[in-house]
Amino acid sequence: MRKGELWAEVAFNSRDPVYLQVVRLFKERIATGDLQPGQVIPSRREIAAALKINPNTAQKAYKEMEEQRLIVTEGNSPSRITRDSEIFRSIRSELIGGAVEAFLESVRSIDVPLDELLELVRRKYAEVKANKQSGQGGEGHD
Amino acid sequence: MxxxxxxxxxxxxxxxxxxxxxxxxxxxxxxxxxxxxxxxxxxxxxxxxxxxxxxxxxxxxxxxxxxxxxxxxxxxxxxxxxxxxxxxxxxxxxxxxxxxxxxxxxxxxxxxxxxxxxxxxxxxxxxxxxxxxxxxxxxxxxxxxxxxxxxxxxxxxxxxxxxxxxxxxxxxxxxxxxPLDRTQFLVSYGFGIIAVLAVFAAILLERSYRRTGILYGFVYLAACAVAVLYPLYALGLNQADAYLYPEEVIAIELAVCLVVAAASIWLSWRLLAKKITV
Amino acid sequence: MIEVANLRKRYRRRNVLNGVSFAVEKGQIACLIGLNGAGKSTVLKAIMGLTPVQEGTIRIDGRPVGKETYEKVSYIPDRLTVPPYMKLWEGLRFMQDFYRSWNPERARELMAFFGLDAQERVGNLSKGTAAKFNLVLGLAPDSDYVLMDEPFSGIDLFSRENLAGIFSSGLIGSRGVLLTTHEVDEIERLIDKAILLRGGTVVRSFDCERVRDEEGKSVVDVMREVLLA
Incomplete structure (x- = not known):
């Protein structure tokens, strides 16, 4: 059920460190609400098997997430998503900031006035939202 | 074991x-x-x-x-x-x-x-x-x-x-x-076993050195054959004018056979341990 | 740790290995990458004592290769290693007879993982199924290291993905793995360490994540740079 589809069909690129891509994946899942505060996450071995990555890489990713206080591991109990709302906010702003930067990077060369750009964004955003509400199937994620 | x-x-x-x-x-x-x-x-x-x-x-x-x-x-x-x-x-x-x-x-x-x-x-x-x-x-x-x-x-x-x-x-x-005679039996099958040992060594030479090994194998077999047959023919067994007594020739022959057998075993084990190639 | 130092081998007036050195630690997945004829398989054979080398040393946890190390290191060559007249279950029993490290429980698990029928005759296996059975024979023992020679060759795409799964599963566990391949794509994200071999020499050996981190390059990128230069 939920657990299976959450980690299935993840395509990693081969030029960025895989462990950072795993960290990013967790951040995205947290931002979308797929991962809830305090939720138990798979063990390192389980996530390695699910994502078809090297267990050492999973280990490294979890260590990185622990350092960024994204997840917490207490003693022998399984790791959980943090309950720290501060972290959640920063993940959110980090992802949005990153996306906007990437977007600006790609439109910069086209030399479009800001007003026109914002209007376009507003219209597209509404369209996508409407689509999403009408047909739940459209994933619209690229 | x-x-x-x-x-x-x-x-x-x-x-x-x-x-x-x-x-x-x-x-x-x-x-x-x-x-x-x-x-x-x-x-x-x-x-x-x-x-x-x-x-x-x-x-x-x-x-x-x-x-x-x-x-x-x-x-x-x-x-x-x-x-x-x-x-x-x-x-x-x-x-x-x-x-x-x-x-x-x-x-x-x-x-x-x-x-x-x-x-x-x-x-x-x-x-x-x-x-x-x-x-x-x-x-x-x-x-x-x-x-x-x-x-x-x-x-x-x-x-x-x-x-x-x-x-x-x-x-x-x-x-x-x-052979009904025990000595004859030992001689026949003894030679047989020595021949098998020598052939095994030759095969392992070939398996270790491949093309050159074929040559080594034949040379080894020829050397064994000469070593085993030499005392019987050259030293003269059952020849009236032979220099050595038949018992002495037989003793030499026996020693040569043991040496050939031991050399074949030693060579085979060494090749298997160090030189064999799959 | 498997330590290979300065291996040199001449065969038919050609330097097959020309001073190969590298090390694989336990828990690490290392990959010998090279074009055909680079000497990848020869290195694995040399580690298993299946072909002589003129120079160099090979140590497994500090000890030279010998009958004790065959319990510690399992080898999965790219061909059948049990007589074709045997049924698969006979092949498994043969392994159990000879290896103290054989783990029948894991063997059963692996047979199920690959969907193999124990009643089938080894000689009748297709190339892909034979490769899977080879993996069963190599992964079932409680060995510390696994050497795999081209584990993906001759296997269809669907099974390949399945196969790649074993590297991230508990079937490998904390063992050290050294595999060879000339197609890196499928396993690029699975390996810790890449050892690029060309003309019998290690031209580059690197930690895959570090190269992605520091140079923003994939293993394939580096391979193209180094091997096709």
Whole structure:
């Protein structure tokens, strides 16, 4: 059920460190609400098997997430998503900031006035939202 | 030790169909020839009152005996025996090459078993010896059965009893295959074992050095042959004008044989441990 | 740790190995990458003592290769290693007979993982199924290291993905793995360390994540740079 589809069909690129891509994946899942505060996450071995990555890489990713206080591991109990709302906010702003930067990077060369750009964004955003509400199937994620 | 026995079992198991096949062919050909010749002769005697095909010099009583039957059928008896010898001779090579050739690259496994590699060598050698002595034992066990069948085929008044030794001496092949003299037995099979050891070493030379190894193999075999034959011919055994006494020549020959056997074993083990290539 | 130092091998007047050195630690997945004829398989064979080398040393946890190390290191070559007349279950029993490290429980697990039928005859296996059976034979023992020679060759795409799964599964566990391949794509994200081999020499050996981190390059990128230069 939920657990299976959450980690299935993840395509990693081969030029960025895989462990950072795993960290990013967790951040995205947290931002979308797929991962809830305090939720138990798979063990390192389980996530390695699910994502078809090297267990050492999973280990490294979890260590990185622990350092960024994204997840917490207490003693022998399984790791959980943090309950720290501060972290959640920063993940959110980090992802949005990153996306906007990437977007600006790609439109910069086209030399479009800001007003026109914002209007376009507003219209597209509404369209996508409407689509999403009408047909739940459209994933619209690229 | 335990793994050595397992390897021997494996080698015997892999050859079992051929071994049983050779035994079956031997039994069928020999029994058929024996019955055919005996019955023909009995029919002949009944029709004409004389035994036409009984050699009067060898069998002066002109009665049929088991020795006579063996004598008269020796060509047929020799056929399956020669077939067995040829098969085993070929298998001395195949027992190694079958592990390398074709789809069966079992040698990868054999060489990486957690056991000393000399056990692979010893198991293959043991297997060959088991096949040889297995077939000989089979022949020995077959003879009494053949005598019973002969006795059933020939009426008592037409035959006379004969000991097994006469039967064995009546056949050229049996005389060589089953020497009644213990020394002769040891000499024949001793030379046989030395030959197998030398051939094993030559095969392993080829398997280690491949193309150049073929040359090494032949050179090694030639050297062994010269070493073994030299004392017998050059030093003169049973020659009146020989420099050495026959006992001395035999002692030298024995020493040479032991050296050749030991050298072959040592070389084979060394090649298996250090030089073999899959 | 498997330590290979300065391996040199000449065969038919050609330097097959020309001073190869590298190390693989336990728990690490290392990959020997090179074009055909680069000497990858020869290195694995040399580690298993299946081909002589003129120079160099090979140590496994500090000890030279010998009958004890065959319990510690399992080798999965690209060909059949049990006689074709055997049924698969006979092959497994043969392994159990000879290896103290054989783990029948894991063997059963692996047979199920690959969907193999124990009643099938080894000689009748297709190339891909034979490769899977080889993996069963190599992964079932409780060995510390696994050497795999081209584990993906001759296997269809669907099974390949399945196969790649074993590297991230518990079937490998904390063992050290050294595999060879000339197609890196499938396993690029699975390996810790890449050892690039060309003309019998290690031209580059690197930690894959570090190269992605520091140079932003994939293993394939580096391979193209180094091997096709």
């Amino acid at each position: 335990n793994r050595y026995f397992k390897l021997v079992h494996l080698e015997v198991y892999r050859f079992r169909y051929i071994l049983f096949g050779l035994m079956a062919v031997t039994a069928i050909v020999q029994i058929a020839a024996l019955l055919w010749v005996s019955r023909n002769e009995v029919a002949q005697i009944q029709a004409e009152g004389v035994a036409a095909n009984v050699n009067r010099v060898l069998f002066p009583d002109e009665k049929l005996s088991f020795a006579w039957a063996i004598f008269s059928t020796q060509r047929w008896f020799a056929l399956p025996i020669l077939l067995s010898i040829a098969t085993l001779g070929l298998y001395v090579f195949l027992i190694w090459y079958r592990d390398w050739l074709g789809r069966d690259t079992f040698i990868y496994r054999l060489l990486t078993l957690p056991t000393a590699r000399r056990n692979i060598f010893l198991s293959k050698l043991t297997a060959i010896l088991l096949f040889v002595f297995g077939l000989i034992s089979f022949q020995l066990a077959l003879l009494p059965i053949e005598r019973i069948l002969f006795n059933m085929a020939v009426a008592p008044d037409l035959r006379e009893p004969s000991p097994f030794t006469d039967a064995i001496l009546a056949s050229q092949v049996f005389k060589r295959l089953l």
